[in-house]
Amino acid sequence: MPTDPYHWVGDNVSCILEQPVYLGHTVNFKTHRQSYKIKKTVDNPKEQWKIFPNTHEPIVDEDTFNRVQELRKNKRRPTRTGKTNMFSGIVRCADCREKMYYCTTNNFEKRQDHFVCSASRTKGKEVCGTHFIRAIILEQGVLHHIQAVMWLVANYEEKFRAALGAMQKSEMKKALSSKKKQVNQIERRIDELDRLFKKVYEDYANEKLSEARYEILSGDYETEQAELRERLETLTAEIEQQEEQAEDIDKFIAKVKKYLEMTELTPVILNDLVKAVYVHKPKKVDGRRVVDIDVSYDFVGILPKSLFEDIKNEPME
Numbered sequence: 001m002p003t004d005p006y007h008w009v010g011d012n013v014s015c016i017l018e019q020p021v022y023l024g025h026t027v028n029f030k031t032h033r034q035s036y037k038i039k040k041t042v043d044n045p046k047e048q049w050k051i052f053p054n055t056h057e058p059i060v061d062e063d064t065f066n067r068v069q070e071l072r073k074n075k076r077r078p079t080r081t082g083k084t085n086m087f088s089g090i091v092r093c094a095d096c097r098e099k100m101y102y103c104t105t106n107n108f109e110k111r112q113d114h115f116v117c118s119a120s121r122t123k124g125k126e127v128c129g130t131h132f133i134r135a136i137i138l139e140q141g142v143l144h145h146i147q148a149v150m151w152l153v154a155n156y157e158e159k160f161r162a163a164l165g166a167m168q169k170s171e172m173k174k175a176l177s178s179k180k181k182q183v184n185q186i187e188r189r190i191d192e193l194d195r196l197f198k199k200v201y202e203d204y205a206n207e208k209l210s211e212a213r214y215e216i217l218s219g220d221y222e223t224e225q226a227e228l229r230e231r232l233e234t235l236t237a238e239i240e241q242q243e244e245q246a247e248d249i250d251k252f253i254a255k256v257k258k259y260l261e262m263t264e265l266t267p268v269i270l271n272d273l274v275k276a277v278y279v280h281k282p283k284k285v286d287g288r289r290v291v292d293i294d295v296s297y298d299f300v301g302i303l304p305k306s307l308f309e310d311i312k313n314e315p316m317e
């Protein structure tokens, strides 16, 4: 036993966070021996691991596991001062979609800490210069937004579910019909290529076409068909995924309910509920500087403002 079993170094923890074993899967072939004469084992790349799903009771559920993998892709660098902010990596510019930098110095008072669009730093202020928000304002804004969602879920859960469901359905319908159209077009083109292929083959057989010409044409058709088949597969997978979204609303509501008693925003709550916060250009309202933010939630994305108004305006039953 180590002297202090709770003193875990970062590497251990990150290693644990990436283990599918905790999902109840068994992982084999993680290492191999280069030769039976050498005892030393060599790590295999992750792609060569064999995962046998659900061989034992899971410790973490699949959603939590996937969420952690996402968060880990988004590692935060501490600033030179050593200060960090829970919004680093989460907050993005609404216009250029780049991440916003956390700016702080030891001379700043806390209320002066702020985020700026990273494009303004790397590509110049002309590219995207006006996106700026103080950390304190951002935190208050997101807290209020989450509290508004919680209020809706706590008081109008059924309406919230129905409204969100209806909204997603109509958006999904649009997205789905455009994707299904693309699928049809691709399938038609694949059939057409089959016919073209048959035609050049016959022409070649009847000596109407030279061998060199035949090879070029048939090669082109084959390449195009292979590309189309791949695109078709992606589209079909996307369509299937979208059709499963109803479940996501329930998952989101369950998450929100865990935090109904929350009074302040913590990194745990933020990371669990929120995928990204988009900061818009500031505007002047009655002489005051106002910055709009969009909060994109895990599972459901950005909830439109109308959703809040529609539910609140409906008479209580």
Ligand SMILES: [Zn+2]
Binding pocket: 093, 094, 095, 096, 097, 098, 117, 118, 119, 120, 128, 131
């Ligand atoms: Zn920007």
